[in-house]
Amino acid sequence: MTSINGAGQSNLSYLDQLKGMQEKKLQEDQKVTTGQNELKQEDFLSLLTKQLAQQDPFKPVGNDQMIAQMASFATVDGITQMNEQFGSLNSAMTSNQALQASSLVGRDVLIPSSTGVKQAEGGMAGMVKLPQALDNMMVRVENEQGQLIKTFDMGAKPPGEHRLEWDGTDERGNVLPEGRYQLKVAGLVDGESREFDVSTYANVNSVLLGNGDGNVMLNLAGFDSPFKLAEVLEVGKV
Template sequence: MTTINGAGQSLSYLDQLKGMQDKKIAEEQPTTGTNQLKQDDFLSLLTKQLAQQDPFKPVGNDQMIAQMASFATVDGINKMNEQFGSLNSAMTSNQALQASSLVGQDVLIPSASALKSHDGEMAGMVRMQQGVDNAILRVENEQGVLVKTVTLGAKSAGEHPFAWDGKDDAGNVMPQGKYNFSVSGNVGGESQQFEVLTHANVNSVLLGNSDGKVMLNLAGVTKPVNLAEVLQIGKSAQSAAPLSTQQG
């Protein structure tokens, strides 16, 4: 189906749709706050094309079906986008409801720093890509001062939980505050640092914006942590026992 513009040129149905879209974008309609073609625009254009068609060359059935199929496709995509938006909102609300049950619990996150309370122990986990003969754990306070060195011994590749009893090398109980953990070992004759994960207590739950993410406010962590980054809820029984106080 075609119409004739002011310059005597033949315009296809899709060309006219594109022209209307470009015109609406250029005009920037401030009253409606939108520059997208609506269903009424398609119907109005289709009606005008039918009224202005060449009576000696009427629109063929195949052309009519093709254009109606294009209209149905665009309308279906718009409805699908609306449904996906509703589904995303529902999933975000459901995630937030589930995450609210985490408030007050400890979660394991990929962070080498954690907050120590008055009552002592701190737990975490180390990930090793390769086995080592003798791994060393170092605990530093927030100022970067080394307060504890522990020999972990031989460790195979994998994840290994640990716990610190909250005391320094001299056996003194350390005050509350933030502490940093690092684990190293010799691999192929060279010293290598391994990824450390620590536990943190969940203070509250935050709903994300349009991205649908659910964030957690954790004690001792300055920025909210994505719920997807949580690797474990609660402390495992193995990590509950303090590490040996053997110094490296």
């Protein structure tokens, strides 16, 4: 809203002046990479003082308009403070989560991935959740190239979660080298073969604070990319 004073000059409202000042600062920020780039409380008060000093004495700003502008200022200032408090709270919560997650280092966690890591000694473990009973649950083990390594029958299983154990050997009983392998589970449902989602256990190497997005990340042995702590389905026993 714009009013014209006795001298024929344009008298912008407090909010309009603030908007113009913000746009000017944005243009300056595109050219300057350092220095202040935010409006502070002093800028609001300066604009309000200038508006009062330059207003038309025959048409002064009404009380309702003044109250509305002061309320807008209070709202903006309150939102700024609230954002700062939320930022501090988020940082504190992330640090607390990272501290708690540090106790997972060296332990196994269950992640939503059918691909797991076999160490030089031993095999791999996983978990499958069956929505219904199966007469015979078949497990397939494949290497990174998708080649079949071993199959074994776990027999009839009721609905629910079931732990998978692979001893790390092939069909002939030879111990396979360390590396990444995939566990697949299938069974007959209404006469048709159906595969089910499998999760595997992985060992936690270290804990990261993430990329400033509030997520705590876990570096897992054998995986190039970290996993979010929120993705962990289960923590293995010590």
